[in-house]
Amino acid sequence: MEIFEIVTYFVLLLLVSTAVRVVTTSNVIHAAISLVFTLALTSVLFLLLSTEFVALVLVLVYIGAVIVLFLFGIMITRAPLGKNAELDNDKNKKLGAAIAGSIFFLFSYILVNGFDGEVIITSGSSTELLGEILLSRFVFPFELVSFVLLAALIGGITLARKDEALIDEDQV
Amino acid sequence: MELLTNGVGLSVVVFFPLISAFIITLIPKAQEQLIKGFALVSSLITFVLSAVLLFQFDFSSADKLQLGNKISWIKSINANYEIGIDGISLPLLVLSTFITVLAIIYSIEHLPEPKSPKGFLALILVLETGMNGTFVALDLILFFVFFEIVLLPMYFMIGIWGDKTVRTVSGFKNQIETRLYASIKFFVFTLFGSAFMLLGFLGLYYRGNKTFSIPELIELGTSGAFTGTFATLVFAVLFLGFAVKVPMWPLHTWLPDAHTAAPTVGSVLLAAILLKLGSYGFVRIAIPILPEQAKAWAPAIAILSAIGIIYGSLACLAQTDLKRLIAFSSVGHMGFVMLGIASLTPIGINAAMIGMVAHGVITGLLFFLSGSMAHTYHTRDMGRLGGNMKLLPKTGALLGFTAMASLGLPGLAGFWGEFMALLGAYNPLDGLNITVFRTSMVAGAIGTVLTAGYLLWMLQRVNLGEPSDEWIDKDLHDADIYELSAWIPLVVLTVLIGVFPKLIFGATNDAVIAMLSKAFGG
C-alpha cells in the first residue's frame, strides 16, 4: 500500500495548491481553470477510494457542465478579462486565511482522532448497486430531488427572462 | 340566587364590561348618543350587580373567600379560572365599578380631544374588566392576565387623548408631546415590573406543588414551604412588580407624567383604581404567601414609604401645575398605604385598606375637579389661576372640600388611612425593628403636616384671592349637571367613610386579622 498512499498524498497536495490558487488569483479565467483542476483532482481522490460513480458524476456535472457554464458566463457577459484589481483584497485575505487554517486544523484534529485507523467501507461500491438502491430504498428522496430541480428551473427561467415592462420601469 | 353565589355573578361583573365594549365597537360611529347611552347603562348594570353581590356577601365570615368558583382553564399548566372575593377585595371591587360609572357619566359631555366617544368609552369598559378581574382573581396566572389587561387601554387613553403640550425630555433629541412620552413610560415601567413578577409566579409554581392557586399557595407558604434565597428572590421580584404599580419611591417617576398627561377620566381611573392594583397585590399575594420574607423586607418597605411620603409632599410644594401637584400627592398618599402594609399589623393593614378606598375617592375627585378646571381655564398653571371661588363657585367649593379631605381632616375619609397607618407604624408586628418604624412614623407625621401645607397653599393660590384680569371678561362655565352628578356621589362617600369608617372596616377587619394570624401566627 506504499504506492497508494504516496499517490494519495501527492494528489492531496496538488488539490490544496490548486484550491488556494482559485481564491488567490486575481484573474477570473485563471480562477475558473484552477477550479477545473481542483475538481478533477477531487474526482481522482474518489477514484482512489474506488467510488467510481461519484468520480464520474464530478467530472460530468461539475467539470463538464458547471465550469463550462462559468466560462461561458464570463465570456458572454461583459466581465473584465485579465487581471482585476477588485478581486485583490489583502485585508480580508489574511483574515480568511487565518479562519480557513484554524478550521482546517480543528477539523483534521477531530476527524483524525475520531476515525483513526477505522476502515469504514470494506466492499467496493459499484455503480450498479447505487442505482438499484436509489430507485428502491431511496426512491422517495430521489423523487423529491426532482421537485427541487424543477423549482430551480422554473424560478431560474422566470428570473432570467427578459421583461420589457420591468426594464422600462427600472430605467425610469 | 344560586347564580349569584356560584361565581357566575362575579364573572358577569368582570366580563360584562368587556362584552359591552365589543358591542360598542359594532355601533356605527355616527350614533353618538346610542354609544354613550349604552356605555352608561352597561357600566350601571355592572355596578348594580356588584352592589347586589354586596348583599349576597356574608359579612359574618368576611375572612372566607366567597361567591367564587373554580373551573379548569389551562389544563397543561394547572392554571384555573379561580375567582372569589373576601373582605379585602370586596370594597375595592365595588369602588372600581362605582368609579367607572362616574367616569362614564362625566365623559358624556366632557370628552377629551379628539372627540371619539366610541373608542374612548370602549377603552374605559375594557379597563374596567381588567380592574375588576384583578380584584376577584384567585389564580396567579389569571391575576397576571387581568393585571396586564389594564395596560393597553390606559396606554391608548393617555397616548391618544392625553396632553398635547410639547416639551423637552432629557434623553430625547427632539421635543416630544407629553402624552406620547408619558404613555410609553407608563407602559414600559409597568411591564418591566410585571415581567419579573411573572418569573416570581413561576418560581412559586415550581416550588409549590405546581399550583397557581392563591389560597393553596397561602396554605403552603404559611406552613413554611418557601424559604431561603429562593423565597428572597421571589419576594424581590413580586415587590418589583407591585411597587412599580403602587408606585413606591424610587419607582414612581412614571406616575406624575402619566397622571398629568392623561385625560381627566384617565387620571381619575389611574389614581382611583390602577394604583390600588399594586398595593392590593401586596396584601393578597406577597405577604400571605411569603410571610417570613415580608417580615424581612418590612423595614425596607417602611423606609421607602416614609421617603415616598416626604418626597411626595416636598415635590408638591415645588409644583406650579395643578394636576402635577395632585399626581405627586398620590405618591405621598400611597406612601401612607404602604407604610400601613409594612407594619404587618391588623391596624396597619386595615389602615391601608381604608386608605386605598379613601385615596380612590378623594384623589379621583381631585382629578375630576382639576381636569374640569383645566378644561375651563385652558391652563393648569396655578400662577395664573386664582379667585376660583368667585369665578366658579361650585367647583371652587368642591375643591376646597376635597382638599380638606385629602389632607386628612378628621371626620372625612382621608383621616383614617393616615392616622391609623401612623398608629400601625408606631407599634409594628413583634420582631420588626421598632426604631425603623418609629422613625418612619415620625417621617409620616411630618408628611401629614407638609400635606396640609401644600394643599392649603394650593387652595390659597387657586381658590382664594381676586381673579386675575385675564379671566374677568371671559365667559366661564361652572360645573354642569353631568359633572355634578359625577362628583356629588364621591363627596357623599367621602363624608360617609369619614363618619362611619366601619363601612370599610366591617368588611376588611376580619379578613385582615385572619390573613395576618395565618401568616404570622396569633
Added chain:
Amino acid sequence: MILPRKSKYYVAAFALLGTLFSLAPLVIQWANYTSPIYAFENSFVVDKFSIILKGLFILITYLTFLLSINFIESDKYYQGEYYYLLLSSLLGALIVSSSRDLLTIFIGIELASTPMFLLSGWKKGDRKSNEGAIKFFLLGVLSASLILYGFSLLYGLSGKLVFSEISSHLLSASLANSPVVLLSAILVISGIGFKISVVPFHSWAPDTYEGAPLPVTAYLSVSSKATGFVALIILLTKVFAGSGSSWGIILVIISGLTMTLGNLVALQQNNPVRLLAYSSISQAGFILAPIAISGITGDYQDGIFASVTYLIIYAFMNLGAFLSVHLFSNYAGSTNFYEWGGVARKSPLAGVLTTVFFFSLAGIPPLGGWFAKFVVFRSLLGSANSIGIALGVVGAINAVIALVYYARISKVIWMDEPKSINEEKIFQFENPLKVVGVFTVLITFVSGIFPGIFSYLGEVSSIFFGN
C-alpha cells in the same frame, strides 16, 4: 401523500383550493390516528406531531396565498410560477416534519428553501430585491453545505441514515459525546441557524426581508423559520439526544444573544419590514430557548412543547403583522413608518388589527403572544437550573425592550398627527386580506384567552419523543 403536487396549475384560485383540500387527508389521518405509521424503512413517519405541523404549514401557505393575490395581480409578477414555487416550498416543509432519515430531511430542507431563494428576488427591477436574494442564496448554499458536512460525519461514524439507528448506534458505541458527534452537531446547528436566522447567522435576514415581495417576506419569516425549527428539533432530539448537555450550552448562548441583539437593532429601525425582520430574529431566540434548556436538563418533552407552542402562535401573529405593514405602507406609500402618522383613523379596522398583532408580538395579555412567552418562561424556570433561570431573566428584560418598538408602530398610527395623508385617497383593504386579518386575529385572541387548546401539544410532544 399530501396533495399540493396535484395543484400546480397556474391560477390563484386553484392553488388556494388545492392547499385547502390538502388539509382533508390531514383531518382524516388525525381522526383515524392510532399509532405512528412508518414508511420507507422508518425514514418517513406520520404521527400526531407531524400532522399538527403539517396543518400549520398548510394554513400558513394558504394565508400567504391570500396575501399574495392582489400583490401578484398587479401584473409585474409571474403568477403561475410564483404559486408553483410557494407550493414546492410548502412540500419541502411538509416533508421535513415527517422525515426521519438524513437524506429525506436534507432534501426536505432544500426543497423548502430553494424556491425561496428565487422568490426573494422576484422583484426583478428592484436592486434591493436582487441584493437580498443574492445574499440569501449564497448564505443558503453555505448553510446547506454545513448541514451536509454534519450529516456526512454522522453517516461516516455510524454507516446509517435513519435517525433511530444512528442514535442507537451512537449510544451503544458510547460515541454520544465524542468530538466528531459534537462537531457534527455544531455544523448542523450552524447550518440550520441560517434558516432560522439566529445570531450570528442572521445577517442576511433584514436585507432579504426588505427586498423580497411582502407576501414572500411574510412566508420567509414564518414558514421558512418554522421549517428550520422543526428540522432542528427533530435532529437534536432524535439524533443528538445523547449529547444534549454540550449543544444545550451552545444553544443557550445563541438564544440569549439572538434575543438581545435582535431587539437592540430593532429599536433603531424606521422601516417596518426591517423592524419585523429584527423582531423575528429576536423571537427566534425565544423559540430556541426551551430547546436549549431541554438539552441541558434532558426534559425534551417540555422543551418541544414550549417551542412548538411558541412557533404556532408566533406564526399567526407575525403573518398578521406583515398584513398590517402591507396595508399601511401601501396606503401611505412610504416605507418609513414614522410617516404613517394617524393612518389608523383612515381605517380603524386595520388600525385595531395592527395594534392586536404588534402587542401580541410584545406578549401583552390577553393576546396570544403572552401565552407563548409564558410557556417559554415556564420551561426555563422549570428546569430549576441556574442557566435556565439566567436565560429567563434575559428573556424578561428583552420582553420589555421589545415592547418599546412594538408599541411605537401603534403609537404612530393612532397617536401621531397625520402628516401627508391625502383625504381623497381610499384605503385599500381587499377582501382576501380581510380574510387573513380576521383569521389571524381570531387565532391570536383564542390562543391568548383559551390557551388550554395547546394542552394537547404536551401529549403530542410526548408521543413524538416516545417513539
